[in-house]
Amino acid sequence: MEKRLITETTARRIVRPRARNTYKGSFGHVLVVGGNDQFGGAGIMSAGAAVHAGAGLVTLATKPVNFTALHTRYPEVMATDYTDQDSLAPLIQSATVVVIGPGLGTDAESQTALTFTLSHLTAAQTVVIDGSAITLLSAEKTPAWPAARIVLTPHVVEFQRLSRLAPADQTPTAIQRYVDTLPTGTLLVHKSDRTTLYQAGAADYAQNTSGNPGMATGGSGDTLTGIIAAFVAQFGWRPDVVAAAVYTHSAVADALARTRYVTLPTMVIDQLPAFMDQLAHHD
Ligand SMILES: NC(=O)C1=CN([C@@H]2O[C@H](COP(=O)(O)OP(=O)(O)OC[C@H]3O[C@@H](n4cnc5c(N)ncnc54)[C@H](OP(=O)(O)O)[C@@H]3O)[C@@H](O)[C@H]2O)[C@@H](O)CC1
Ligand SMILES: Nc1ncnc2c1ncn2[C@@H]1O[C@H](COP(=O)(O)OP(=O)(O)O)[C@@H](O)[C@H]1O
Numbered sequence: 001m002e003k004r005l006i007t008e009t010t011a012r013r014i015v016r017p018r019a020r021n022t023y024k025g026s027f028g029h030v031l032v033v034g035g036n037d038q039f040g041g042a043g044i045m046s047a048g049a050a051v052h053a054g055a056g057l058v059t060l061a062t063k064p065v066n067f068t069a070l071h072t073r074y075p076e077v078m079a080t081d082y083t084d085q086d087s088l089a090p091l092i093q094s095a096t097v098v099v100i101g102p103g104l105g106t107d108a109e110s111q112t113a114l115t116f117t118l119s120h121l122t123a124a125q126t127v128v129i130d131g132s133a134i135t136l137l138s139a140e141k142t143p144a145w146p147a148a149r150i151v152l153t154p155h156v157v158e159f160q161r162l163s164r165l166a167p168a169d170q171t172p173t174a175i176q177r178y179v180d181t182l183p184t185g186t187l188l189v190h191k192s193d194r195t196t197l198y199q200a201g202a203a204d205y206a207q208n209t210s211g212n213p214g215m216a217t218g219g220s221g222d223t224l225t226g227i228i229a230a231f232v233a234q235f236g237w238r239p240d241v242v243a244a245a246v247y248t249h250s251a252v253a254d255a256l257a258r259t260r261y262v263t264l265p266t267m268v269i270d271q272l273p274a275f276m277d278q279l280a281h282h283d
């Protein structure tokens with residue numbers, strides 16, 4: 001299989017200066033469904049990353065125990081309870097991009113929220129499926145893929161649950177063979193120290209060139225989901241837009257790693273606006 005590289009050039013082509021005659025509605029509405037009683041931080045980091053990566057509006061559907069923490073940290077994010085389906089339904093309908101899974105957990109309430117959300121999506125929307133949502137879908141005999149465009153973001157063990165491929169067998173050719181069984185056009189971000197990006201039906205794949213071991217802290221992947229969602233919400237649905245998000249997430253961490261032993265997800269979130277400004281305005 002032919003390999004392409006995801007580089008700074010990939011990101012610079014996507015992150016361009018904003019037009020003057022714009023408003024929050026110009027940059028999409030991201031809905032994140034995640035963060036149960038135990039993993040509230042994952043939902044908060046995903047939603048916070050979406051705000052800092054430029055989404056016009058962001059709502060977190062989470063357990064109410066997380067509302068105060070969310071609003072203390074990121075008051076830009078709106079909140080709702082994912083167990084309240086009457087409130088959730090119109091938010092799913094109005095979202096440009098839905099992220100589902102960061103910190104969602106795998107209990108009955110999480111499963112209900114997942115099934116409800118996926119079944120209400122339409123073809124013009126994008127869904128980023130991560131973490132617990134991948135684990136839950138992997139337990140289904142035939143996963144019920146939504147009508148929306150799909151981005152899957154598994155780490156190697158989540159990918160093993162989905163594909164039944166052991167980590168050692170997750171070669172580009174084997175990953176592509178699995179991805180080709182997914183709905184046409186589906187993107188799969190296979191996360192590792194050198195993350196790779198695949199599309200169902202494609203003849204080649206792309207490998208990220210940024211990233212470092214300072215990123216090995218819980219929450220790094222949760223943060224990536226918010227960046228991907230914000231990029232698709234602002235710049236549209238294209239493989240290169242997702243590639244640019246993958247690059248940006250790790251490149252921000254690389255910049256931090258020049259002077260920091262660890263590059264915490266919340267540090268990466270804080271640095272996103274400055275890094276995107278560099279991409280858009282400075283050669
Ligand atoms: N602050 C929060 O709220 C946080 C919330 N989070 C949320 O928690 C939920 C569960 O997600 P999860 O990834 O922690 O657990 P799960 O899917 O069972 O996988 C663990 C298994 O996979 C393995 N493994 C993983 N990566 C690997 C790799 N690269 N290479 C090799 N092995 C690897 C790992 O191996 P081990 O560490 O045991 O060696 C273990 O066996 C999810 O919703 C997530 O969003 C987290 O994001 C943390 C911060
Ligand atoms: N050693 C490393 N080098 C480069 N990137 C890494 C490294 N360790 C982790 N990452 C990145 O951090 C993220 C981890 O995602 P994930 O395992 O889903 O974390 P979490 O679920 O805790 O948020 C991925 O984007 C991965 O590429």
Ligand SMILES: [Mg+2]
Pocket residue numbers: 130131155221222
């Ligand atoms: Mg994860």
